[in-house]
Amino acid sequence: MKFFQKMLHLALLLICIILQVTFVGYLNIFHISLDLVMVAVLGITVYDGDVYGIIAGFFAGLILDIMTGQIIGINALLFALNAFAAGLILRVGFEKKLLVNVVLIFSITEINLLLLTGSYYLFNFKVSFNTLGFEFLTNPFFNILAMFVIFPVLRAGRKRKEEIGFIYKDKA
Amino acid sequence: MAFERKNVKSIIVIAVIIVLCIVIITVSFRDSEVFNKTISATLDIFKPVQEKTFVFFQKTTGFFFNISDYFKLNDKVKNLENENSQLLNKYSESINLKTENDQLRGLLGMSLRSGHNTQAVRVIGYYESGWQSRIVINSGKSDGVLEGMAVVNEKGLIGIVILASNNSSEVRLLNDPQSSIGARILSSRKLGLVEGSPDKKIYLNYIDQNEDIFKGDVLITTEFGENMPAEILIGRIKKISISSNSPYKLIEVETFADYKRLEYALVIKE
Numbered sequence: 001m002k003f004f005q006k007m008l009h010l011a012l013l014l015i016c017i018i019l020q021v022t023f024v025g026y027l028n029i030f031h032i033s034l035d036l037v038m039v040a041v042l043g044i045t046v047y048d049g050d051v052y053g054i055i056a057g058f059f060a061g062l063i064l065d066i067m068t069g070q071i072i073g074i075n076a077l078l079f080a081l082n083a084f085a086a087g088l089i090l091r092v093g094f095e096k097k098l099l100v101n102v103v104l105i106f107s108i109t110e111i112n113l114l115l116l117t118g119s120y121y122l123f124n125f126k127v128s129f130n131t132l133g134f135e136f137l138t139n140p141f142f143n144i145l146a147m148f149v150i151f152p153v154l155r156a157g158r159k160r161k162e163e164i165g166f167i168y169k170d171k172a
Numbered sequence: 173m174a175f176e177r178k179n180v181k182s183i184i185v186i187a188v189i190i191v192l193c194i195v196i197i198t199v200s201f202r203d204s205e206v207f208n209k210t211i212s213a214t215l216d217i218f219k220p221v222q223e224k225t226f227v228f229f230q231k232t233t234g235f236f237f238n239i240s241d242y243f244k245l246n247d248k249v250k251n252l253e254n255e256n257s258q259l260l261n262k263y264s265e266s267i268n269l270k271t272e273n274d275q276l277r278g279l280l281g282m283s284l285r286s287g288h289n290t291q292a293v294r295v296i297g298y299y300e301s302g303w304q305s306r307i308v309i310n311s312g313k314s315d316g317v318l319e320g321m322a323v324v325n326e327k328g329l330i331g332i333v334i335l336a337s338n339n340s341s342e343v344r345l346l347n348d349p350q351s352s353i354g355a356r357i358l359s360s361r362k363l364g365l366v367e368g369s370p371d372k373k374i375y376l377n378y379i380d381q382n383e384d385i386f387k388g389d390v391l392i393t394t395e396f397g398e399n400m401p402a403e404i405l406i407g408r409i410k411k412i413s414i415s416s417n418s419p420y421k422l423i424e425v426e427t428f429a430d431y432k433r434l435e436y437a438l439v440i441k442e
Contacts, residue, residue: 018222018225021218021299022222022226022229023225025297026229026230026298026300033301051181051182054182054186054189055185055189066210066211067215068301070304070350071197071200072200072211073193074193074197076193077194077197080186080189080190081186081190084182084186117302125303125349125350126370127370128302130371132302135302
């Protein structure tokens with residue numbers, strides 16, 4: 001069951017990658033920028049554990065890099081680090097509550113933007129500080145909105161499993 | 173105890189991944205054949221899903237574009253009326269020039285410029301971020317599309333093919349920060365470089381501050397590009413400003429092609 005659930009989460013991650021490449025890139029025209037893959041990786045870390053999140057983040061980032069990236073490997077590294085950081089924060093003792101998730105998404109989005117911009121700057125890419133400033137404001141907001149869609153989907157299987165477990169115990 | 177064991181496990185995994193990523197970044201920058209093949213294969217694998225998803229969402233975004241267009245209709249009609257009256261004035265002048273040009277070419281024994289060998293393609297992906305502006309098209313090496321070929325539509329140049337897999341290709345749009353194309357100002361014949369920027373504006377660079385450049389001047393491609401055919405429309409000059417810090421004018425260019433609504437395009441093969 002756990003394996004099946006993890007496979008489902010991987011499928012969701014794959015859907016997020018496809019949406020990120022096809023649809024979310026398009027949304028940038030309307031100045032809506034969000035990172036569905038990052039939110040999904042964090043969700044997987046929260047619900048499936050950090051080791052699984054790190055590995056999922058690495059492969060998701062790598063696919064994203066191959067399909068759209070300028071520097072192959074940079075998103076793979078960042079998503080893996082995101083999952084690691086989220087795992088540390090959760091393991092310190094924060095509960096899996098809504099506010100914790102919101103703060104997690106907000107802080108990791110901002111750190112991600114900084115790291116990504118820094119990496120591209122080091123690789124001699126042109127950086128627009130106006131665009132960066134705008135993304136600092138909008139990205140966390142839209143990512144948090146995406147969290148409200150992705151996290152319940154990731155949690156859905158878990159809830160069902162708990163219910164089944166409870167019924168089973170009852171019958172016994 | 174269990175907490176520490178789990179912590180050590182995740183530290184080992186992240187350490188391995190960091191090393192792996194550093195290797196990948198280094199190898200990818202060396203333009204290795206293995207990487208190019210992997211990228212091509214990935215693009216081919218995702219092509220069918222990407223095509224279907226993009227076409228589906230294109231209709232949704234098209235709906236939002238229509239709403240925003242509705243509120244701009246008045247301004248658009250006024251602009252088009254102005255442009256139409258200017259074009260009508262130039263039309264008769266052009267007919268005379270064309271007749272004269274054909275006669276002179278006949279006298280000199282010069283043949284007319286031949287058309288290009290093109291491949292019609294459909295846009296199946298659009299990706300815009302602070303670092304890039306790209307589209308994916310549904311033709312690749314199997315259709316004769318190769319890296320470096322120009323992609324145009326009825327309004328002019330869109331971009332250049334930067335990666336061709338078997339059945340799909342990635343095109344770098346003109347407003348991509350990495351994009352740089354030689355351009356000629358049609359009226360003055362002056363040369364410059366049309367370059368993209370992170371804020372998705374397009375600039376004509378390396379035009380001296382003493383040059384006479386006017387708003388509305390039309391830009392075309394130059395004859396010096398290796399794979400780029402000459403005299404393809406790029407856009408017109410939208411804004412000219414002068415900076416005391418630079419010896420060149422800051423010239424913003426408005427393209428004729430609207431990248432947001434690209435559905436079909438042509439790849440110029442020869």
